[in-house]
Amino acid sequence: MSRVVQKYGGSSVADADSIKRVAKRIAATRAEGHEVVVVISAMGDTTDDLMDLALRVSPQPPPRELDMLLTAGERMSAALLAMAIADQGMTARSFTGSQAGVITTGTHGNARIIDITPGRIVSALEAGDIVIVAGFQGVAQDTKDITTLGRGASDTTAVALAAAMDADYCEIYTDVDGVFTADPRIAPNARRIPSISYEEMLEMAACGAKILHLRCVEYARRENVAVHVRSSFSTKDGTWVKELEKGTAMEQAIISGVAHDRGEAKITIVGVPDRIGEAARIFEAIAAIDVNIDMIVQNVSAVSTGRTDISFTLPKTDGQKAIDKLRALKDSVGFDTLLYDDQIGKVSVIGVGMRSHPGVTAKFFSALAEAEVNLEMISTSEIRISVVVDEADVDRAVRAAHTAFGLDSSEQAVVYAGTGR
């Protein structure tokens, strides 16, 4: 008998029929003799609807109260799922994050899990019950107030529970068959990746692959939890995210996958005086307004002018905030002008194989050149190469890289409806 944590997203429990379908699947797992803990998201659009309601009541709802409100969503889906499982002849108990012992920091809206004290869950499992835990939520260690972990953090709840309860593995159910070598909507010959290392999955998540949350993968790597990402619409194997055995990487393709991200914008600060400390001043100002910078490129300073250009990318949603902040610095820093471009996309190739295979960069760039894709920015890590291109070139760049690194399958990937998150 193994102990399994399963997580189902909002699209898997969008209505009464979906809830019943998921209940059958969970009951079947229990019937095989496994101990089952299920982490559940709010139904369909519940969280968005509650947020709309909050904004109709108050333009700036206090974060503590927003958490109180939003956590009702998972509470409802957890209770409904427990009912549907009871209807399958199994016993199930739902628990809120607080009841499940998910102890967090006090940062409302974006709390971090500090500890899990799963006493009530363990008792329920020992009594033979299926346990349903409301995802995305916990209770603050200091104030005992209800907290949320940030959007999409039910994955993290699942991995954290799997770690705390010493589960054999954690299954993340979504509406696609697993992690693919590229987005099948762009690259129809993309293949499912049977297994992938934590490092590669982290780079994929950071580069726009939306299938798993960055924080969830970090947690799984730190606690060494084997994560199985799979479809709630089929019983096929999905993608295992885990510590790969030595040598496994050698047998795999050099590149595991091609990721892309259309969510970023680029800001260029033109004519920054080439003095020590100017770049620091700029990025301290950006950090002060809580904007996450992704790539940064600084040109070689022009000797004639003693000035340089600095470009960086950031989430589109933070664009206006950053521009406003930088504009206020114009006189004190003494730069010439600001350029803003949100018609960009980032394309990345990722793979631990590139450590042992030289020439990956050359191959990537020549594939892009052949596809007539112009590179605006470049950034690399040990197992990743990312380029910023014109947004209109993203699809062509993804397909070119996918083909160049031999990732194309002879079969067409199956794409399901829905967004998966």
Place this chain on the structure above:
Amino acid sequence: MSRVVQKYGGSSVADADSIKRVAKRIAATRAEGHEVVVVISAMGDTTDDLMDLALRVSPQPPPRELDMLLTAGERMSAALLAMAIADQGMTARSFTGSQAGVITTGTHGNARIIDITPGRIVSALEAGDIVIVAGFQGVAQDTKDITTLGRGASDTTAVALAAAMDADYCEIYTDVDGVFTADPRIAPNARRIPSISYEEMLEMAACGAKILHLRCVEYARRENVAVHVRSSFSTKDGTWVKELEKGTAMEQAIISGVAHDRGEAKITIVGVPDRIGEAARIFEAIAAIDVNIDMIVQNVSAVSTGRTDISFTLPKTDGQKAIDKLRALKDSVGFDTLLYDDQIGKVSVIGVGMRSHPGVTAKFFSALAEAEVNLEMISTSEIRISVVVDEADVDRAVRAAHTAFGLDSSEQAVVYAGTGR
């Protein structure tokens, strides 16, 4: 500075605008310097909608999970109200029943309050915050599972909190101006009752006046909490339910009010053998299926046959269940036949004044006779006389009694839309 508990029902917080309106009212009370604890029901039809959803998932949802689901309703309205109050520039904190220390029995769906441990609420009040408590819910003493107190029990939560926190009084906000001498929709000349004793209010509630829950009034009497029932749509005084000073009753009308109830049905068991123990067997059987009997009448036994007829009233919703149970007893008890009538209504006159005024019964009955209302059953208590009449005669009976006891006002009562509960 006084300490006030206010309770607002679902119709007072049906949408974002209502929530804002209620928030202003609460903020105004706080601004007067009072400590304010607010108990809130779920918005409008939320509880019914959640119940429908549960039934779509499972025909017989487990009560523990149903409580988990339904309590989300008050959690949401509590958080939204706290947001709206914050928008008024005041600080407010919402608490679930569990967080507020509402400790109950473990009977899911119909739990009773055992104790209140209001530590967190008191701390919040001491910090100057307005406290919002989700009504209708608590946490079971033994299992720590979430419980509900039964429909409409937010009133009871409010009174219990007022008692536990030694509040000066408890305001129950509803959509009518208070308790009336009769339902103004039937008797347009009905008057608001400025103050009424616990005993009279208990009889009114038991006889169909829907403005306050029976359990809430019982709790208020036991703990001697002064309850002010008033409209959330005006600032006028409503009705005070409290211990009346000696002599007050003398100054009041003999009859405080006329109540009616169309929610009952009548079962007559014809030809019951007149043997010791037969009535006990019948009512034990009815008690075993959890049906509450209201009035019971047994005819004088006919000497010739040695048989008698027994009639009793019960909630219409339990009619079928009771009939099925009694039918199964037919052979063992040996009665002749069962009659079922749900076209009845109960009309009651209530007043502590009748203790010191003889002739109330005669006056009531002659008023009904003049109005050509036939009496099917009669039952009395020390401060109440109830009669069962044909459903079609209820309105006429109410008006006749109201006039006969001098309750008619010269002004017409204001009737607001909505149900009030």
